[in-house]
Amino acid sequence: MRPSLGVLALLVLCFCPPLGLPCASETGILLTENTELKVADTFMDEREYYRAITEYKKFLILFPESDKADYALFRIGMAYYHGEEYEASTRTLANLREKYPESSHAPEAQYFEGLGYWKLKKYLNAKIAFEVVAAYYPDSNYAPMSLVADAMLALDQDNINAGRQGMENLIANYPDYPASMRAKETLELFDQYQYLPKKSEILAGIMSAVVPGSGYIYAEHYGDGITAFLINALAITGTVTAVHSENYAVAAIVGGIGLPFYLGNIYGSANAAKKWNIAVRNELRSRISVTLDYDF
C-alpha cells in the first residue's frame, strides 16, 4: 500500500515543526532585587502572609548583601504579626534589631515587637519594648504611639497610676501630637477607672451555695438566677422527699443528677460576677480607646 501525497505532507509537518510552524520566541525576566521584593510586597498587600514570607526569605537567600535586607526581614516580622503568629513575629523583629541596629525600620520593628508581646500576654517584655522606643527613638512617629500603648498596657494590668502617668508623659513630651490633644480628655476616664463598681466573685459563689441562683441575681443575670433556683429547688426537694420515704435509690439518682447543677450554679455565679466586672471594665476601656483613637 502506498501512502498518498497528503499523508506524506502531514508527516513532514509533524516531524519537522520548524519547517511548518512559526517558532515560539522565549520570554522571561531577570530576577532582580526589585522584582523579588515586588512579588513579596504584592503577596503582602493581598494578605497572603505565608507566601509573602516565602518570597521575602527567598530575597534574603538570593541577595544577602542587599541594602534592602533589613526591609525584607522587617516585612517577614510584620507578615508573621498580621498572620497572628506572634512568637515568630517577635523573634524575627528582635533579630532585625540585632542584625541591623541602624535600620530605619528599627523603631517600627520595636513597636510591633511590643504589640506582639502584648498579644502573647508577655506584659513585661511588651512594656520594655515600648519604653525602649520612647527612650531611644524620641523623634520617631512610633515614640508617642509607644507611650499610648504603654499606658493602655498598664490599664490592662490594672496599674491605673502608671497608665495615667504614661498619658501625662505623652501630653508633656508630644504636645502637638494628635493623640496628645485627645489624651487630656482621657485623664478623667483614667480617674474613673479607680472607682469602677465591682462584684465579688467569692461572694457570688457563697450566695449561690446558700440560696441557689442568688449569686446569679447578685451578678445581674436574673434569668439564670431564676432558672438555677427552680432546677435546684426541684432536685433538692426530690432528693429530700425520696430520702424521707426511704427510696434511697431514687434519692441517689435525683441527687446525682442535681449535684452538677448545684455545683454549676456556684461556679456559674462566680463566673457571672467575673463577666460583669469584665464588661464594666471593657466598657470604660473602649471609651478610652475610642477617645484616643487607638484600637488594640
Added chain:
Amino acid sequence: MGAEASKGPMKGPHANAMLPSSTLEPTISCVQITFIESIKFYQKWISSTGGDRCGFRPSCSRFGYEAIATLGPVVGLMMTGDRLTRCNIWKSPGPDYFLLPNGRLYDPLSKNLIVE
C-alpha cells in the same frame, strides 16, 4: 498527603499538619470516657430525633463534651451544669453572648473559664 491550606490569617499550611496523630489526642481517664460516651450516645440517638434546638453555639452537649474532655469530669460536669442552667428562655445577645449569623449565641468553653 499534601499540606492542607489554613483558613486562618496566615493562609499557609497548618502548623500541626506534620505532627503524628498520637500527639494531638489528649489522654483521658475512664470516668471521662464514660461521660463522653454518654454524651455521644445522647447526640446520636436522642438529640438527633428532635432536631437542632440549642440556642448556643457550641451546643450544650458539645460544650459538655469539650469541658469534660479538656478539664476533667469534676470541673467539666460543673461547667456543663452551669451551661444547662444558662440555656434558658431569658438568654439574649449582649456583652456575654455574641449573636452569630445563624441566630445562635456564641458561648465557647474559653469564655467560661474562671481561671485562664
